[in-house]
Amino acid sequence: MPDILSTSTSGLLAYQRALATTSHNIANANTEGYSRQRTVLSTRIPEPSGAGYFGTGVKVSSVERIYDQFLAEQLNSSTSGMAKLDAFYTLSSQVDNLLADPNAGLTPAIQEFFDAMQGVADNPSSIPAREVLLAQAESLAYRFQSVDQRLVGLRDVTNASIANSVDEINALSDSIAKMNHSIVQAQAQAGGQPPNDLLDQRDLLVRQLAERVPVTTVMQDDGAMNVFIGNGQGLVIGRDATQLVASQSEYDVNTLRVTLSSTSGTGPDVTNFINGGTLGGLLSFNKEVLEPTQNALGRIAIGLAESINDQHAQGLDLNNALGGDFFGFGGVTDKATAAASSFNSGTAELTYAITDVTALTTSDYRISTTDGANYTVTRLSDNGIVGTYTPGAYPATIDVPGEGFSFSLDVAAAAGDSFELRPTRAAARDIRFLIDDPKLIAAAAPLRATESTSNLGSSQLSNLDTAVGATTDLAAVFAAGDVTLTYDSGSGGYVLGGALAGTLAYNPATESFGKTFDLGAIDPDYAGITFTLSGVPLEGDGFTLSKNDNAVGDNGNALKLAAIDSTPILDGGTTTFQNGYGQMVSNVGARTHQASIDLDSQTALVNQAELALESVSGVNLDEEAADMLRFQQAYQATAQLIGIAQSMFDTLLNAVRR
Numbered sequence: 001m002p003d004i005l006s007t008s009t010s011g012l013l014a015y016q017r018a019l020a021t022t023s024h025n026i027a028n029a030n031t032e033g034y035s036r037q038r039t040v041l042s043t044r045i046p047e048p049s050g051a052g053y054f055g056t057g058v059k060v061s062s063v064e065r066i067y068d069q070f071l072a073e074q075l076n077s078s079t080s081g082m083a084k085l086d087a088f089y090t091l092s093s094q095v096d097n098l099l100a101d102p103n104a105g106l107t108p109a110i111q112e113f114f115d116a117m118q119g120v121a122d123n124p125s126s127i128p129a130r131e132v133l134l135a136q137a138e139s140l141a142y143r144f145q146s147v148d149q150r151l152v153g154l155r156d157v158t159n160a161s162i163a164n165s166v167d168e169i170n171a172l173s174d175s176i177a178k179m180n181h182s183i184v185q186a187q188a189q190a191g192g193q194p195p196n197d198l199l200d201q202r203d204l205l206v207r208q209l210a211e212r213v214p215v216t217t218v219m220q221d222d223g224a225m226n227v228f229i230g231n232g233q234g235l236v237i238g239r240d241a242t243q244l245v246a247s248q249s250e251y252d253v254n255t256l257r258v259t260l261s262s263t264s265g266t267g268p269d270v271t272n273f274i275n276g277g278t279l280g281g282l283l284s285f286n287k288e289v290l291e292p293t294q295n296a297l298g299r300i301a302i303g304l305a306e307s308i309n310d311q312h313a314q315g316l317d318l319n320n321a322l323g324g325d326f327f328g329f330g331g332v333t334d335k336a337t338a339a340a341s342s343f344n345s346g347t348a349e350l351t352y353a354i355t356d357v358t359a360l361t362t363s364d365y366r367i368s369t370t371d372g373a374n375y376t377v378t379r380l381s382d383n384g385i386v387g388t389y390t391p392g393a394y395p396a397t398i399d400v401p402g403e404g405f406s407f408s409l410d411v412a413a414a415a416g417d418s419f420e421l422r423p424t425r426a427a428a429r430d431i432r433f434l435i436d437d438p439k440l441i442a443a444a445a446p447l448r449a450t451e452s453t454s455n456l457g458s459s460q461l462s463n464l465d466t467a468v469g470a471t472t473d474l475a476a477v478f479a480a481g482d483v484t485l486t487y488d489s490g491s492g493g494y495v496l497g498g499a500l501a502g503t504l505a506y507n508p509a510t511e512s513f514g515k516t517f518d519l520g521a522i523d524p525d526y527a528g529i530t531f532t533l534s535g536v537p538l539e540g541d542g543f544t545l546s547k548n549d550n551a552v553g554d555n556g557n558a559l560k561l562a563a564i565d566s567t568p569i570l571d572g573g574t575t576t577f578q579n580g581y582g583q584m585v586s587n588v589g590a591r592t593h594q595a596s597i598d599l600d601s602q603t604a605l606v607n608q609a610e611l612a613l614e615s616v617s618g619v620n621l622d623e624e625a626a627d628m629l630r631f632q633q634a635y636q637a638t639a640q641l642i643g644i645a646q647s648m649f650d651t652l653l654n655a656v657r658r
Contacts, residue, residue, distance in 0.1 A: 026624050041061065044056040079211050083212065087282050092285060121561070141431050166258065212277045250343055303570050304564075307569055350408070355405055355406050359404035364421065366418055367418065395408060445464070449545055458535035484544050512535055
C-alpha cells in the first residue's frame with residue numbers, strides 16, 4: 001500500500017517542475033522565437049490491493065512546446081513573400097525615380113535637342129544656333145550615359161546584395177545543420193523527449209532563412225529537419241548543409257547566377273527557381289526591371305542616333321559636303337561580338353549588327369546549336385523561338401527578320417555551343433557625339449532644281465527629295481554631274497540629259513495637276529531621288545538637278561531632322577522616341593506601384609500570421625501568473641501532506657513507546 005509521504009513527495013517534485021516551467025515561460029516572454037512550454041503531468045502507476053487500486057502520486061510525463069507547425073510554415077511563406085517584395089520595391093522605386101526625374105531623366109534632354117534642331121531649321125545660317133545644337137547633342141549623349149551609369153550602379157549594388165544574401169543563407173544553413181546535430185543528440189540523451197529550447201532556436205533560424213530564400217521543411221524520425229529550396233534542391237539534409245554559390249553567368253561577368261555547390265564543380269543552377277525572399281526579390285529586380293530598362297534605354301539611343309545619322313547623311317553642310325554621323329557607338333551598331341558561353345568547346349566567334357532600328361526589341365537573344373550546323377535563335381524575354389538557320393558555308397552572315405539584327409559566324413560552332421546577344425544593352429553607355437564644328441551640321445537639302453531661264457510654259461518641278469534608307473549614293477550622284485530634264489512632246493515627256501539618260505513620260509493633257517517620279521526607275525543608282533512635275537510645258541522647257549552647293553540659308557534637311565522627334569520609328573514605325581521613353585517610364589512605374597500594393601498586402605498577411613502563431617505559442621503573462629498561483633497553491637497543499645505524514649509517523653512512534 002502506498003504511503004502518504006511518497007505520494008506527497010511526488011507532488012512536490014511535480015509542482016516544482018511545473019513552477020520551473022512557468023518561470024521559464026515568464027523569463028522568455030520577450031525572447032524572439034520562443035514558444036510557450038507546458039509541463040505535462042500524469043498519474044504514477046497505482047498499487048493494487050484487495051480493496052482496489054490505490055494511487056501513488058503524480059509524475060512529470062514531459063515538458064511540451066505549444067507550437068503549431070502549420071501556422072509556422074504559413075509565417076515562413078508569408079515572410080518570404082514580403083522580403084521579396086520589399087527588396088524588389090526598394091530597388092525598383094530607385095529606377096522609377098531616376099527615369100521620371102525631370103532633371104536626371106531623358107525626356108528634357110531629348111526635347112531640348114530637337115528644340116535646338118528646330119532652331120537651326122529656323123535660321124540655318126546662324127552659327128550660334130548651330131553651336132547650341134552641338135551643345136544640346138553633347139548633353140543628350142551625356143544624359144544617355146549618365147542614366148545608364150546610374151543603372152549600372154544599381155546593378156553593382158544588386159550584385160553585392162545577392163552575394164551578401166548568399167553568404168547569409170550559407171551561414172544560416174550551417175547553423176541549422178549544427179542545430180540538427182545538437183537536437184538529435186539531446187533527444188537521444190533525454191530518452192526521446194524533445195529539447196524544446198533547441199527546437200525554438202532552429203525554427204527561428206529557419207524563419208530567418210525564409211526571409212532570404214523560400215524554403216520547405218521535412219522532419220526526420222530522429223528529430224532532424226531537412227530544408228529544401230527552389231524546386232526541391234536540398235539545402236540542409238540532416239547534419240549536412242549544401243552551400244549556395246553566387247557565380248558569374250556563363251555569358252556575362254556582370255550577371256550573377258545562384259548555383260548549389262558540388263564536389264565536382266558548379267552544381268545545378270537554381271536561379272530561376274528562387275521566387276521568394278530577399279534573394280528572390282534581387283534576382284527578380286535584375287530580370288524584370290533593371291535589364292529590360294537598360295535594353296529599352298539602349299534601343300532609344302540606337303533608334304534616335306541611327307535615325308539622326310541617316311537623315312543627316314542626306315544633307316549638305318556649310319563646306320558643301322554630305323553630312324557625317326552625328327552620333328557613334330564604337331561598333332555597337334556596325335559589328336559587336338556576342339558573348340560566348342564559357343562552356344563552349346569550339347573556336348567560333350559570333351558577331352552581330354543592327355540592320356533595322358524600327359524592328360529592334362528590348363529583349364536579349366540566345367543563339368545555340370546542337371549539331372554545329374543548325375542555329376536556333378531564342379528571344380529570351382518570352383523564350384520564343386525566332387527561327388532556325390543553316391548557314392551552309394562559312395564565314396556566314398544571317399539576317400534575323402523582324403528582330404532588327406543579323407549575326408555572323410567566322411567558322412562553324414561546335415555542337416552544343418551557344419552565344420548570347422544583347423543588341424541594345426550597351427548602346428546608352430557607348431553613345432558618343434561626333435561633330436565638333438558647327439559648319440559640319442548638314443542643314444541644307446542635297447539637291448536643288450533650277451528652272452531654265454528660257455521656259456515659256458507653266459511647268460513646275462516641286463517636292464524634290466531624297467529618301468532616307470534608299471540605295472542612293474549621293475556622293476556618286478554628285479560626282480556624275482548634273483541631270484537635265486527637257487520637254488519633248490515627240491518623245492512623250494521629259495528627256496533626261498547630262499549624267500542620266502532616259503525619258504520621263506509626261507502627258508500635259510492628263511497629268512498637268514502633278515505627277516511624281518523616282519529616278520531609280522531610270523537608274524538604280526538614283527533610287528530615292530523623287531520630285532513632282534506639274535503644269536503645261538512648251539517644247540524645250542526644262543529643269544536642271546544639281547548639287548545644292550553654297551546653300552547657306554537652305555533648311556531642307558534641318559526640317560527633316562527636326563521632324564524626327566514626332567516621327568514614329570520604334571516598334572515597327574508605330575512609336576516616337578518620346579513615347580518610347582514614356583512607355584519605359586510607365587512600365588517601370590507600373591511595376592513599382594504594383595510592388596508597393598503587393599508589399600502592403602503581404603505585410604498584412606505576415607502580421608496576421610505572426611498574430612496567429614503568437615496566439616498559440618506566445619507567452620501570456622496573465623495566464624502564466626494564474627498558472628504560477630495555481631501551481632504554488634498545489635505545492636503548498638502537497639507540503640501540508642508532508643506535515644500530516646510526519647504527524648502520523650510521530651503518533652505511531654509514540655504508540656510503540658508505550
